[in-house]
Amino acid sequence: MGLGATAGVAAVGGIALSAQASSDTSKSSTSDAGALAFDPDAYTKLTTTVTDTAGVEHSVTYHFWKAITYVTKPVDAAYQSLVVSVPVEIDGTAVDASNAPILFANSVGGYMPSSVADATGIGAGGMGGGGGAPSGAPSSSASAGASAAASAPGANGNTNATGGALASNQLLALAAGYVVVEPGARGRTNKNAAGEYYGVAPAAIVDLKAAVRYVRANKGVIPGDTDRIVSAGTSAGGALSSLLGASGDSPLYAEYLEELGAADASDAIFATGAWCPITDLEHADGSYEWNWGGNALSTGKQVDQTVSKTLRSQFAEYQAGLKLKGLGGFGTLNARNYDEYLVKQYLEPSATTYLAALSDTDRATYLAANTFITWKNGKATFTWADFLTHVGARKKDTPAFDPFDLSSGENNEFGTGTTLARHFTAFGQKNDTTGLTSTRLDSDIPELLRLMNPMYHLVDKPNQGRTKHWWIRLGTKDSDTSLTVAANLAAAAAGLGDDVNHLYYWDQGHGANTDPGDFITWIAKVTGHRTKVEK
Numbered sequence: 001m002g003l004g005a006t007a008g009v010a011a012v013g014g015i016a017l018s019a020q021a022s023s024d025t026s027k028s029s030t031s032d033a034g035a036l037a038f039d040p041d042a043y044t045k046l047t048t049t050v051t052d053t054a055g056v057e058h059s060v061t062y063h064f065w066k067a068i069t070y071v072t073k074p075v076d077a078a079y080q081s082l083v084v085s086v087p088v089e090i091d092g093t094a095v096d097a098s099n100a101p102i103l104f105a106n107s108v109g110g111y112m113p114s115s116v117a118d119a120t121g122i123g124a125g126g127m128g129g130g131g132g133a134p135s136g137a138p139s140s141s142a143s144a145g146a147s148a149a150a151s152a153p154g155a156n157g158n159t160n161a162t163g164g165a166l167a168s169n170q171l172l173a174l175a176a177g178y179v180v181v182e183p184g185a186r187g188r189t190n191k192n193a194a195g196e197y198y199g200v201a202p203a204a205i206v207d208l209k210a211a212v213r214y215v216r217a218n219k220g221v222i223p224g225d226t227d228r229i230v231s232a233g234t235s236a237g238g239a240l241s242s243l244l245g246a247s248g249d250s251p252l253y254a255e256y257l258e259e260l261g262a263a264d265a266s267d268a269i270f271a272t273g274a275w276c277p278i279t280d281l282e283h284a285d286g287s288y289e290w291n292w293g294g295n296a297l298s299t300g301k302q303v304d305q306t307v308s309k310t311l312r313s314q315f316a317e318y319q320a321g322l323k324l325k326g327l328g329g330f331g332t333l334n335a336r337n338y339d340e341y342l343v344k345q346y347l348e349p350s351a352t353t354y355l356a357a358l359s360d361t362d363r364a365t366y367l368a369a370n371t372f373i374t375w376k377n378g379k380a381t382f383t384w385a386d387f388l389t390h391v392g393a394r395k396k397d398t399p400a401f402d403p404f405d406l407s408s409g410e411n412n413e414f415g416t417g418t419t420l421a422r423h424f425t426a427f428g429q430k431n432d433t434t435g436l437t438s439t440r441l442d443s444d445i446p447e448l449l450r451l452m453n454p455m456y457h458l459v460d461k462p463n464q465g466r467t468k469h470w471w472i473r474l475g476t477k478d479s480d481t482s483l484t485v486a487a488n489l490a491a492a493a494a495g496l497g498d499d500v501n502h503l504y505y506w507d508q509g510h511g512a513n514t515d516p517g518d519f520i521t522w523i524a525k526v527t528g529h530r531t532k533v534e535k
Contacts, residue, residue: 034072035069035072036070036071036072036214036217036218036263037218037221038065038068038214038218038221038222039065040221040222040223042065042066043063043064043065043084043086044063044064044065044066045061045062045063045064045088046061046062046063046064046121046122047059047060047061047062048060048062048121048122048171048174050171050172050174050175052172052175052517053172053516053517054517058090058091058175059089059090059091059092060087060089060090060091060174060175061087061088061089061090062085062086062087062088062122062174063084063085063086063088063223064083064084064085064086064120064121064122065083065084065085066083066119066120067081067082067083067116067117067118067119067184068081068082068083068084068214069081070082070183070210070211070213070214070262070263071210071214071260071261071262071263072260072261073259073260073261074260074261075186075198075203075260076186076190076198076199077117078115078117078184079113079114079115079117079184079185079186079187079190079199079207080184080185080186080207080210080211080260081115081116081117081183081184082116082181082182082183082184082211082214082215083116083119083122083124083181083182084179084180084181084182084222084223085121085122085170085174085179085180085181085182086179086180086223086224087174087175087177087178087179090175090177095177097177097178097179097223097224098223098224099224099225099529100177100178100179100223100224100225100529101178101179101224101225101228101229101230101270101523101524101527101529102178102179102180102181102215102224102225102226102228102229102230103169103170103173103178103179103180103181103230103232103523104181104183104211104212104215104229104230104231104232104244104269105165105169105170105173105180105181105182105231105232105233106164106165106182106183106185106208106231106232106233106237106240106241107124107160107162107164107165107182107233107237108162108164108185108187108204108233108235108236108237108240109155109159109160109161109162109163109164109165109234109235109236109237110162110163110164110187110188110235110236110409111187111188111201111204111236111409111410111412111413112162112163112164112187112188112189112236112409113184113185113186113187113188113189113190113199114162114164114183114184114185114187114237115184116182116183116184117184119182122167122170122171122174122180122182123167123170123171123182124182156509156510156511158234158508158509158510158511158512158513159234159235159510159511162187163234163235163236163510163511164233164234164235164236164237165232165233165234165235165237165238165275165511165513166234166511166513168513168516169232169273169513169516169519169520170182172516172517172519172520173520173523176520176524178224178520178523178529179222179223179224181211181215181224181229183207183208183211184207185199185203185204185207185208185211185240186198186199186203186204186207187199187203187204188200188201188409188412188413188415189412190203194418195418196417196418197412197415197416197417197418197419197420200412200413200414200415200416201413201414201448201451201452202253202256202448202451202452204236204240205240205243205244205247205253205451205452206253206256206257206260207260208231208240208244209244209247209253209257209262209267210257210260210262210263210267212229212244212266212267212268212269213257213262213263213264213265213266213267214262214263214265215229216229216263216265216266216267217263217264217265225527225529227270228270228271228527228529229269229270229271230269230270230271230272230273230469230523230526230527231244231245231269231271231272231273231467232273232274232275232519233273233274233275233277234275234276234511234513235275235276235277235278235480235510235511236278238274238275238276238277238278238279239274239277239278239279239452239454241272241273241274241277242272242274242277242279242454242472242489243279243452243453243454243457244267244269244272245269245271245272245274245454245466245467245470246272246454246455246456246457246458246463246466246467246493247454247457247463247465247466248266248267248268248269248463248465248466248467249266249267249268249463249465250457250463250465252450252451253267253451266465268465268466268467269467270467270469270526270527271467271468271469271470271471271523271526271527272467272469272470272471273471273519274470274471274472274473274486274489275472275473275474275511275512275513276473276474276475276478276480276481276486276510276511276512277454277472277481277485277486277489278480278481278485279452279453279454279455279485279489280453280454280455280485280488280489281401281402281410281413281424281449281452281453282424282425282449282453283314283315283318284400284401284410284481284482284485285311285314285398285399285400285401285402285425285427285428286311286312286313286314286315286316286318287315287318287481287482287484287485288311288396288398288399288400288401288481288482289307289308289309289311289312289315289398289400290311290312290315290316290335290338290482290484291479291482291483291484292388292394292396292479292482293305293308293309293311293312293398294388295388295391295392295393295394295479296393296394297393297394297397298393298395303394303397303398304398307398307399307431308398310427311398311399311427312335314427315335315484316334316335316336319333319334319335319338319484319488320334320335322455322459322488322492324459324488324491324492324495325491325495326341326345326487326491327345327490327491327494327500327502328345330344330345333487333488333491338484338487339384340384341487342384342483342484342487343382343383343384343387345487346476346483346487346502346503346504347382347387347476347504348379348380348381348382349503350476350503350504350505350506351373351380351382351476351506352378352379352380353506354506354507355367355373355375355380356378363375370390372386372387372389372390387476391476391477391479392477393479394479395479395480395510396479396480399425399427399428400481402423402424402425402427402428403428404428404431404432404433404434405433405434406420406421406422406423406432406434407421408421410424411423411424413452414445414448416442416444422442422445423436423441423445424441424445424448424449425441426441429441454489455488455489455492458489458492458493458496459492462496466493466496466498467498468497468498468499469498469499469526470489470490470493470498470499470500470501470502471501471502471519471522472486472489472490472500472501472502473486473502473503473504473505473512473513473515474486474504474505474512475504475505475507475508475509475510475511475512476504476505476506476507476508477507477508477509478508478509478510478512480510483504486502486504487502490502499526501522
């Protein structure tokens with residue numbers, strides 16, 4: 001049986017709710033004893049309305065498990081907890097999600113704390129924030145608690161209050177018959193009474209791994225296929241989702257997980273969804289200047305070009321050392337050809353898709369306003385230089401991530417003890433303007449960078465426990481980081497033989513998710529799942 005809809009069964013988010021053709025429902029594992037045992041009866045039955053990407057409303061009844069602490073020795077249970085949502089009826093038809101994929105959706109933004117402690121329904125971490133749902137995103141009438149973190153500068157209409165993901169993916173997944181797990185995690189601004197920052201690196205990724213371990217330790221008790229966990233996240237949450245996928249079962253995290261009392265189980269996941277991942281931080285300044293170095297700030301001011309050029313040279317050296325080959329048989333990527341690669345592999349196809357979807361009148365209007373695009377035989381072409389002019393102002397000064405005055409959120413992410421912020425690049429440390437006496441990075445920084453960078457697990461030390469399926473998305477007007485960051489992530493995974501689905505959204509900014517229904521369809525494809533309808 002294929003994925004086509006059957007009579008009397010609705011199609012939601014691009015997925016048809018049809019009968020299960022085949023099923024392997026082995027339930028051999030037992031859950032961890034005591035506090036880490038999932039209670040299958042401790043749910044509340046809720047009903048919500050989900051509007052899919054076609055604008056069709058669906059009534060979904062689901063079982064909701066309120067905040068469950070996922071470690072036995074939490075530093076702060078308000079953040080180290082998760083919620084679970086399991087659909088039982090969709091549009092009046094009973095469904096069995098016992099063997100459905102599990103969407104593991106974090107709502108982290110800006111490496112800030114993310115809490116589901118007060119959640120009263122699905123989508124808690126993704127509700128509220130910088131504005132409404134993006135175009136094409138689903139909506140829900142579900143009541144849910146707001147994120148515990150304060151609003152962050154990175155928040156916008158595409159994101160929640162901290163710049164992380166909205167609830168689009170969670171809602172569509174629920175309406176497609178999937179189990180949804182939403183984990184909380186500590187973040188960089190968590191501070192105890194002694195003034196110590198307890199959510200800085202590597203706290204967030206350790207917490208997410210511990211949450212995955214909790215789910216996998218409860219195989220056969222918690223609903224869903226624990227061998228088909230698909231992570232999702234946006235911005236810093238996209239970075240963490242990428243890292244979660246790349247670093248599955250890596251021994252680098254063992255002592256941190258043991259310290260928290262995490263379950264004795266695998267933390268590997270099946271597939272990764274990452275939107276605009278803010279990652280590869282130690283090389284992000286150079287990547288940013290290579291991409292946006294010639295673009296002025298919104299004030300019209302040019303950034304310090306001496307600093308920018310130095311960082312561009314650092315990017316060239318870094319990129320050459322990666323020895324990554326581009327997708328589509330492009331060849332080895334370097335600082336001299338990366339502009340051509342981005343234009344041909346991602347940007348022109350993105351513009352083509354956008355323009356082809358417009359009416360003839362709207363397309364003519366858009367092309368008249370954007371004369372840098374040549375539209376011929378149904379395809380868009382343009383130069384890299386014209387594309388940069390089209391994007392306009394860069395969002396960040398230079399250095400973008402490790403500024404000399406220690407003012408970025410990423411500086412805070414690498415804070416320690418009562419120290420709010422630290423440099424994490426030698427260039428930032430050397431040029432510090434805050435009065436530091438040492439020109440050398442603190443000795444623990446290199447290890448923290450390895451713990452926080454998915455590229456380490458894909459390039460430096462390829463990890464056998466990584467996910468083999470990647471969904472990576474980024475807006476073409478997203479100057480929160482370099483366009484090369486997501487492209488390098490995709491190239492590294494593809495170079496290892498992984499399945500990579502990567503594209504850019506034309507004219508979209510940070511946090512955009514304009515094809516959430518396709519993501520839900522992709523999950524069904526890579527997991528081989530068909531929603532099981534009870535009879």
